[in-house]
Amino acid sequence: MRRSFTALALLPVLAMGPAYAGEAGDPDAACRQEWGDLVQLHSENGNPGGPVRALNGRWAATYHRAHDRIATATADDCGPVIDDYRVGWGALEHFQYALYAFDPRSDRRRAVQDRRHYEELNGELSPALKRAFRVIRRETPGAVEDLDPALAGATDVDVRDRSQVRAFVRRAREVKEGSVHIQRMRQPYRLIGNAELDEE
Numbered sequence: 001m002r003r004s005f006t007a008l009a010l011l012p013v014l015a016m017g018p019a020y021a022g023e024a025g026d027p028d029a030a031c032r033q034e035w036g037d038l039v040q041l042h043s044e045n046g047n048p049g050g051p052v053r054a055l056n057g058r059w060a061a062t063y064h065r066a067h068d069r070i071a072t073a074t075a076d077d078c079g080p081v082i083d084d085y086r087v088g089w090g091a092l093e094h095f096q097y098a099l100y101a102f103d104p105r106s107d108r109r110r111a112v113q114d115r116r117h118y119e120e121l122n123g124e125l126s127p128a129l130k131r132a133f134r135v136i137r138r139e140t141p142g143a144v145e146d147l148d149p150a151l152a153g154a155t156d157v158d159v160r161d162r163s164q165v166r167a168f169v170r171r172a173r174e175v176k177e178g179s180v181h182i183q184r185m186r187q188p189y190r191l192i193g194n195a196e197l198d199e200e
Contacts, residue, residue, distance in 0.1 A: 027075035034078050035069040038086060042066075048096040051103040051147070052154040055096055062089050091159040098165065102151060102172050104143040104182070107189070108136055114197035129195055132188035142181035150175035 047059045066085065069077055100106070115125065115133065125133070150172040157168050176182055 028073065031073045031075050031078035031082075032070050034082055035066055035073050038082065038089075039063070039066050039070060042089060042093070048093050049106075050096040050099040051105070052096075052099060052151055054155045055092070055099070058155075059089075059092055059096065062092065088160060091165075095154075095157065095159045095165055098169050099151070099154065099172075101169075102147050102176060104140045104147065104185075108140045111136060111189070111192055111197075114192070118195075118197040126195075128191060129197075132191045135188045136185055136192075139181040139185050143179055143185065146179040146181060147172070147175060 042063065047056055047063070049056050066089070111133070115129075119125065124130075154168065158164050
């Protein structure tokens with residue numbers, strides 16, 4: 001789900017031309033260069049995504065606000081302003097990555113992609129692996145339902161506050177550990193992982 005910004009996001013940056021490059025002695029142009037560098041850095045991998053759509057939308061809004069400043073920033077938008085923005089954007093991404101552990105839909109999607117990759121190269125799976133995928137397909141909806149309440153407060157977390165982030169992840173992990181559906185999928189996922197279906 002990472003994601004759609006990667007290639008397209010760089011095009012406007014590269015198309016800015018001499019004004020973007022920053023004329024010598026022009027503090028506004030130099031600041032716009034800084035915003036361009038920040039956008040390019042975060043565009044390399046795109047939106048981290050994850051199971052909380054509102055956080056994914058927040059990342060997109062953060063990206064667009066920063067991208068707008070490539071053309072509009074003045075010197076006042078750099079220094080502490082861009083430093084604060086950089087910290088907030090990085091903290092948001094860190095939180096999104098931490099929530100990957102609570103995204104059964106994406107776990108199943110990746111496993112299915114690996115299965116298709118394997119079958120294209122090697123043919124059918126073994127009966128044991130087929131059973132593992134049946135268990136995952138059956139249990140994933142219940143796992144999602146179990147985790148949804150644990151993720152409901154994610155948008156209220158101050159992503160800059162590491163103690164809040166740790167506390168939220170800890171509570172979500174407790175819910176995950178108590179999910180019967182997730183427990184039932186552990187052995188199937190271990191079997192699939194050991195099979196290394198994503199290998200050539």
